[in-house]
Every structure is written in C-alpha cells, then in structure tokens.
Amino acid sequence: MWNLTPLETEAVRLSLQVAVVAVAGSLPIGLLVAWLLARREFPGKTIVNGLVHLPLILPPVVVGYLLLVVLGRRGPLGAWLYDVFGITLAFTWKGAAIASAVMAFPLMVRAIRLSLESVDRRLEHAARTLGASPLRVFLTVTLPLTLPGILTGVVLGFARSMGEFGATITFVSNIPGETRTLPLALYSLVQTPGGGEGAMRLVIISVVLAMAALVASEVLTRRISARNGG
Amino acid sequence: MPAQPILEVDVRGRFGSFRLEARFTAGHGVTALFGRSGAGKTSLVNSLAGLNRPDAGRIAVDGHVLFDSAAGIDLPPERRRLGYVFQDDRLFPHLNVRSNLTYGMRLVPKSERHHGFDRVVGLLDLGRLLARRPATLSGGEKQRVAIGRALLASPRLLLMDEPLAAIDLLHKAEILPFIERLRDNLKLPIVYVSHTVEEVVRLADTLVVLSEGRTVASGPVEQIMSRLDVWPLTGYYDVGAALTVTVTGHDDRFGLTRLSFAGHTLLVPRLQLPEAARLRVRVRARDVALSLTRPQATSVLNILEGEVVEIDHRGEPRVDILLDVGQPLIARVTRKSVHDLGLVPGQKVFALVKAVAIDRPTASLVNEKRQP
Numbered sequence: 001m002w003n004l005t006p007l008e009t010e011a012v013r014l015s016l017q018v019a020v021v022a023v024a025g026s027l028p029i030g031l032l033v034a035w036l037l038a039r040r041e042f043p044g045k046t047i048v049n050g051l052v053h054l055p056l057i058l059p060p061v062v063v064g065y066l067l068l069v070v071l072g073r074r075g076p077l078g079a080w081l082y083d084v085f086g087i088t089l090a091f092t093w094k095g096a097a098i099a100s101a102v103m104a105f106p107l108m109v110r111a112i113r114l115s116l117e118s119v120d121r122r123l124e125h126a127a128r129t130l131g132a133s134p135l136r137v138f139l140t141v142t143l144p145l146t147l148p149g150i151l152t153g154v155v156l157g158f159a160r161s162m163g164e165f166g167a168t169i170t171f172v173s174n175i176p177g178e179t180r181t182l183p184l185a186l187y188s189l190v191q192t193p194g195g196g197e198g199a200m201r202l203v204i205i206s207v208v209l210a211m212a213a214l215v216a217s218e219v220l221t222r223r224i225s226a227r228n229g230g
Numbered sequence: 231m232p233a234q235p236i237l238e239v240d241v242r243g244r245f246g247s248f249r250l251e252a253r254f255t256a257g258h259g260v261t262a263l264f265g266r267s268g269a270g271k272t273s274l275v276n277s278l279a280g281l282n283r284p285d286a287g288r289i290a291v292d293g294h295v296l297f298d299s300a301a302g303i304d305l306p307p308e309r310r311r312l313g314y315v316f317q318d319d320r321l322f323p324h325l326n327v328r329s330n331l332t333y334g335m336r337l338v339p340k341s342e343r344h345h346g347f348d349r350v351v352g353l354l355d356l357g358r359l360l361a362r363r364p365a366t367l368s369g370g371e372k373q374r375v376a377i378g379r380a381l382l383a384s385p386r387l388l389l390m391d392e393p394l395a396a397i398d399l400l401h402k403a404e405i406l407p408f409i410e411r412l413r414d415n416l417k418l419p420i421v422y423v424s425h426t427v428e429e430v431v432r433l434a435d436t437l438v439v440l441s442e443g444r445t446v447a448s449g450p451v452e453q454i455m456s457r458l459d460v461w462p463l464t465g466y467y468d469v470g471a472a473l474t475v476t477v478t479g480h481d482d483r484f485g486l487t488r489l490s491f492a493g494h495t496l497l498v499p500r501l502q503l504p505e506a507a508r509l510r511v512r513v514r515a516r517d518v519a520l521s522l523t524r525p526q527a528t529s530v531l532n533i534l535e536g537e538v539v540e541i542d543h544r545g546e547p548r549v550d551i552l553l554d555v556g557q558p559l560i561a562r563v564t565r566k567s568v569h570d571l572g573l574v575p576g577q578k579v580f581a582l583v584k585a586v587a588i589d590r591p592t593a594s595l596v597n598e599k600r601q602p
Contacts, residue, residue, distance in 0.1 A: 125281050126320040128307035130334030130383045140333075144324045227363075228324045 004205075005198075010177055011185040012205060018093060018181055019161035022100035023108075023154055030105060030153065034112035055167075056106040064170025067099055071171075095172040096179045100161035107160055108153035115149020116142070147224050155217040159210060182206055236292050236419045237261065237387060243284030245273050250284065252277075254438045254448040260413050260420045262430040262451070265440035271423045272317075274440065275391050278421065279314050280307035292386050292419075308337075313380030313388040317395045319372035321364035327375050328360040334383025344384040345416065353415065354378045354408055370401030374408060381412070388412070391423045409433060427468045431455070431512045451510070456558030458542040458550050469550060470514035471560045477507045486531075486585065492556020497531040498588040515550055515562035517587035521580045522571055532583040534559070538575050541568065553581055 004012070036042070037049055055063050071078040072090045081087040089095035119142055127137045165183040172179040174188060186202045189195035235255035243250045250270050263271050276282045278289060280296065283304060289297040291312065296305050321330050331351070335343065351357055354374045364372060373393055380388060390409070394402045410433065412418055424430050430437060431451065438448040439460055447454050454460060456471045475489035475496060487503070489496040489511065496511070503509065524533060536555030543549055549568050553559045559581055573579070 120320075122316070122318070122320055123322060125307070126314070126316065127322070127333070129279050129281070129310075129312065129314040130379065131308045131311070131337040132333075133308055136337075141322060 007176075007185070008198075008201065008205065011180060011182050011202070012209075014093060014096075014177070014179075015162055015181040015183075015209075018096045018100055018164075019158050021094075021097040022104060022161040023157045025097065026101040026105055026108065026157065027150075027154065030108040030112060030157075031150070034109045034116055034153075037109070038113045038116040052109050053106045055103050060103060060164070060166025061170050063102060064099060064167035067095070067102065067167065067171040071095065071098065089172075091172050091175060091179065093172075093178055096164075096168050096181060097161075099167040099171045100164045101157075103164050103167050104157035104160040108157040111153035111156055112146065112149050115146045115152070118149075119145045145228060148221050148228070151217055151220055151224065155213055158213055162206075162209060162213075182209075237278075237421065238288065238290045239274075239278070241274075241277055241284035241287030241289060241297070243273075243277065243282070243286070245282060248273060248443060250274060250277070250443045252440070252443075252445045254445050256419070256421070256436045256438070256448075258417070258419055259435035260422050260433045261436040261438060262434035263421060263423045263438050263440060264425065264427075264430055266425060269440040270443035271425075271440055272391055273443070275314075275389050275421065275423055278310075279312050279389055280305060280310050294386065311384070311386045313383055313385030315373070315376050315380050315388065315390040315393045317392045319364070319369075319376040319396075321367075321372055321375055321379070323364055325364075326360070327356065327362050327364070327367070330364065330375055331356070331360075331378050331382055334379060338384045342384055343382075345381050347382060350378045350381050353411055368401065369397045370404050373397060373405060377408065377412070381416070381418070385418070388418050388420045389423075390420060392425070393422075394429070406432065427465070427470075427512070431472050431510060452557065455512075456552060456560060458540055458552050458560065466545060467516075468514065469560060469562065470512050470517070471558050472510050472512050473557050473559065474508065474510050477501070477503050477505050477509070479505060494534050494556060495532075496534075496583070496588070497585045499586060511588050513559060513583055513588060515560040517584060518559065518561035519582040520551065520561050520563055520567065520571065520573070521582060522578075524580050525582065528582070529584075530582040531585040534581045534583065536579060536581055538573055538577045538579055540575060541573065553579065555581055 033052060037045070068090060069075055071081070073079065073082055073088060078089060081089065087094070089098055123145070124137050124141055127141045132140065163183060165187065168179065168181065169184060174180055174184045180188065182202060182205065186199055189199040189202065235257055237256040239255070240253045241250065248270060250273050252270070252274050263274060265271050273282065277284050284297065284299070286299040287297065288295065288299070295301070295303050296310050297303060322333065325333065332347070335347065351360070354377060356374060356378055359367065359371060359375065364375070367375065377393070394405055397405060406429070413420060413433065422433055434451050436449065437451045437454040439446050439454065447457065447460055452472050452474060473491055475491040477487060478490040478495070479488040480486070480500060481488065481497070485500045486497045487499070487501045489498060498511070519530070534555040536553045536559065538551055539554050540552040541549060542552070543565070547565045548562055549565050551561045551563065551573065553561060561581055
C-alpha cells in the first residue's frame with residue numbers, strides 16, 4: 001500500500017524537480033526586484049509592481065497561453081532560444097519550471113519585500129559608520145535580517161510551484177515523464193474511469209509533501225528569529 | 231580656542247523644514263554639543279558622520295577633509311573613520327556581542343588599529359557579555375557594547391549622540407565613568423551631544439551651544455558657562471558658573487573637603503578624592519548670595535571676595551550678576567537686593583556660597599593631562 005508505483009514516483013520526482021528549479025532560478029531575480037521595489041524610487045515603479053503581481057490576479061490559463069505565445073518554438077523569444085541555444089521550452093519540464101516560476105514570483109517578491117521594508121535602516125547606517133561599504137552592509141546586515149522573509153518567500157513559491165496546474169497544462173501540456181507533475185497526474189486519474197483509488201493516493205502524497213515543507217519552514221524561521229533576537 | 235583644532239566645522243544645510251548653520255572648532259578632549267531637543271544636535275552629528283549631506287561648507291577632522299562643497303569632497307560614512315555611538319544602541323541583533331564588537335575592527339588593517347580588542351573589552355568591562363545576544367542585555371550593557379564597537383573601528387574621533395538618553399538614571403551613573411575613562415585613557419577626541427548641564431560640566435572641555443540649528447556660542451566650558459547671555463539656551467533654572475579647583479585637604483572632624491582656587495578656599499561636604507586632584511565644580515547662581523561687607527556669625531562657610539562685572543536684568547524680578555572672584559562666578563538675586571545694595575559693575579562684594587550647595591554630582595575630576 002505504501003510503496004509508490006513507478007507512475008507515482010515519476011510524478012513526485014518531476015514535481016520536486018520543477019519546483020526546486022523554479023524557486024532556485026527565480027530567487028535571485030526575486031531578491032533584486034523586491035529590493036528595487038522596497039528601496040528604490042524609479043520611473044515606472046508602479047508598472048513594474050503591477051507586472052510582477054499580474055500572475056497573481058490573471059487566470060493561470062491566460063499566463064500559460066501567453067508563455068506559449070512568447071516562448072513557444074515559433075514565439076519571438078522561443079524561436080530565438082531555439083536558434084541560438086537549441087533550447088526548447090514548450091512541452092518540456094523546463095517549460096513547466098518556467099510556468100511555475102512565473103506563477104510563484106509575486107508571492108516570493110511580496111514576502112521578501114515586506115521583510116526588507118521591516119529591516120531597520122538605522123542599523124545599516126550604523127554599519128556604514130563602522131567602515132562597511134553599501135554592498136558589505138547589504139550582505140552582512142540587510143540580508144541576514146531579511147532571511148525570515150526570504151525563507152517565507154521560498155516556501156510560498158515552492159508550494160505554489162508544487163500545486164501549479166493551469167499555466168503548466170496550457171504551456172507544456174500533460175506529457176507522462178516530461179511534464180506530468182503531481183497535479184496533472186491527479187487530473188489524469190480523475191479523468192480515467194476507476195482512477196479513484198490512485199487519485200486518493202496522490203492526494204495523500206500531496207498533503208504529506210505540503211505539510212513537510214510547512215513544518216520545515218516553521219522550524220527554520222523559529223531558529224532564525226531566535227538568532228535575530230526575537 | 232585650541233591652537234591646532236582637531237575638528238573644524240562650518241556647514242549650512244536644510245533638512246526637511248529645518249535649517250542648520252553650524253560653525254565651530256574643537257580641540258582634544260571632549261567637545262559638548264549642547265542645546266534643547268530640536269536644536270539640531272543630531273542633524274549636525276549626522277552631517278559630521280556623513281549620514282546626511284549639508285548644502286555647503288566644510289568639515290575636517292585631524293587635518294583630513296571629510297566634506298568640502300567648494301572642492302566637491304563628500305566622503306561616504308565608511309571612509310570618514312568617525313566612531314558613532316547613537317542614542318539607541320543599534321547593535322546588530324543577529325550577531326552576538328563579540329561579533330558586534332569586531333564588525334568594524336575587521337575592516338581596519340591590523341597596522342591601523344589603535345585599540346586592542348582585549349583592552350577595549352577590559353576598559354568597558356565586557357568580558358562576561360561576549361557570547362550573549364544583544365536582546366539579552368540591559369540598556370546600559372548595550373550602550374557599553376555600542377561604545378566598544380565604535381572604538382574598535384579605530385576612529386579618529388568619537389561621536390556620541392546623547393548616549394545616556396535611553397538609559398535610566400541608575401545605569402547612567404554606571405556609564406559615565408566609562409566615558410571618562412575613554413577620555414582620559416585613550417586620548418580620543420569625543421564630540422558629546424547632550425542637553426544635560428551636569429553631563430557637560432562633568433565630561434566636556436569645550437562647549438558648543440546650539441539653538442534653532444545655529445551655533446550661538448563655543449569655547450572652553452568655564453568661559454561659556456560664565457556668560458550671562460547663554461542662559462536662554464542652557465535653561466534659566468540651571469544657570470551657574472563652573473569653577474576649576476584643586477583639592478588641598480580634608481577636615482576629618484567636620485567631614486569637609488577644602489578646595490582651592492585663585493587664593494580662595496571653598497569648603498564642601500567631603501569628596502572622596504586625593505589631595506592635589508583637580509576638579510570642576512558647578513555653582514548654581516541661585517545658590518550664591520551677595521553682601522557688601524564680610525558677614526560675621528553666619529552659617530555660610532564660603533565667603534569669596536570679588537568684584538561685580540556685569541548685571542543682567544532680563545530675568546526680572548530676578549537679576550543675574552557676573553562676578554570676578556579670581557574665576558567667573560554668577561549670583562542670582564532679586565532686583566530689590568540690587569537696588570538696596572546699590573550694585574553696579576566694578577563694585578567690591580562678598581559672594582556667599584553654602585557648602586551644602588556643592589555636592590558630588592556637581593563636581594567632576596579634571597584630568598591633569600588635558601589641561602592646556
């Protein structure tokens with residue numbers, strides 16, 4: 001009963017792979033965008049802010065379709081990627097990671113930005129008077145104090161990626177072993193007569209994975225908060 | 231003014247709705263920036279540290295130009311080499327005390343470090359705290375760590391912005407001796423922001439008075455404290471001169487200490503100080519009475535012969551009278567007394583100072599080495 005079938009193992013592995021790549025790939029950009037939004041004033045800031053948050057309010061299918069149009073083999077960016085680097089995104093797991101990253105991005109940026117805004121600027125000033133350059137201040141004061149927010153952003157992004165369905169199925173379709181992540185596998189089973197038991201097993205796996213991520217982040221956050229002095 | 235100023239400041243700037251116009255020089259020892267809250271003390275100190283930018287002017291420390299609008303020089307804070315102890319401790323919450331202390335130290339090349347880690351830790355008595363997190367420290371302990379952290383970055387000058395403001399009275403008394411130790415043992419010039427006369431008299435050599443963003447007076451503490459026109463800034467109630475005196479003996483029978491200056495002897499309740507120690511005592515104007523003749527059979531122990539220099543009627547019916555008793559002294563009497571005694575400048579008078587009016591809190595040791 002508790003041994004996973006090859007199909008389930010495949011879906012879990014693929015989901016984790018997609019989520020990890022999506023989060024790891026978008027974290028540096030997320031940090032930069034969060035920092036820009038929290039600390040800088042520049043023309044068009046409102047528009048950037050809106051664009052970042054767009055995936056949060058658009059139907060996922062719309063996001064998936066836009067990705068397909070832009071990044072598909074014949075899309076402007078997709079064609080260039082294929083011609084220059086030989087990279088194909090549409091209908092591959094890399095495309096699934098892109099779709100997940102785009103959908104998770106606003107959640108990640110929001111969490112990191114909030115945390116950045118709550119960092120006491122006066123501590124940064126104190127670090128400057130002690131001889132630290134702005135970059136060093138960022139690395140040794142701002143970043144450590146933002147860590148709880150970054151962690152929250154990572155967990156939210158990871159969870160969003162694991163659950164991503166609409167944009168994924170639209171952009172990269174539902175290909176077993178390539179783009180059939182947990183939610184897509186679950187969807188397939190639900191569509192299949194007699195798939196009820198298999199569907200329930202996937203539901204349980206999803207719940208266990210989500211809970212594990214949540215508990216891990218709680219433990220980490222508590223540790224960081226204790227270290228940061230409560 | 232000292233012959234070779236350590237700190238030269240001449241800046242003008244607008245910060246929000248606030249205008250700053252500061253101009254002064256200061257030498258070794260402690261320079262107090264004194265003024266009411268809102269007088270621009272913190273804005274000025276932030277300008278020195280490079281945390282805000284004046285519109286125009288010049289700032290130089292120990293011959294190094296930190297800011298010069300005409301020459302287009304504006305060093306960022308990290309290149310100014312000024313230690314800054316803030317009103318709030320601003321310790322890094324994610325680092326323990328040891329890492330807080332070494333944060334600035336590690337950025338200074340070994341050959342340029344003025345103060346050893348162990349020496350600073352010893353001086354500020356931080357040995358027991360090294361492994362602790364800032365959140366677990368008391369207010370006084372935090373401020374001591376903040377002072378140590380600033381010192382270990384080997385600054386050319388230490389800025390202290392009311393470092394005792396956030397600390398309760400009990401712990402203030404605990405910190406002041408540490409600041410005196412820095413002044414006396416490390417020979418580090420200090421700019422000390424304060425709005426407390428007691429702190430200024432106890433710590434400072436040079437006094438810079440700020441009012442509404444402008445420096446309105448600056449010079450040696452004794453000289454500024456004896457100016458009658460400075461009281462609207464220092465607070466009317468607290469007007470009083472500072473006398474620099476030497477301990478010449480103790481009277482064990484009555485528990486008194488003899489202090490001498492300019493041929494006068496001042497008796498005060500016993501001070502636990504050795505003979506020949508030099509100190510500064512503050513004598514508040516309202517504790518000084520005047521008489522035209524030397525009084526007989528009086529309880530007042532200190533009778534100082536002197537001369538009226540200046541009479542200030544702005545506080546009527548109270549009148550402040552600047553006396554010369556070898557050093558400047560201020561007496562506050564009523565207009566009626568001035569009228570009845572017929573006081574005029576140049577007149578010989580006797581100043582009466584009750585011994586009990588001069589207590590330990592108004593007295594502070596003066597380091598011999600800092601004397602010009």
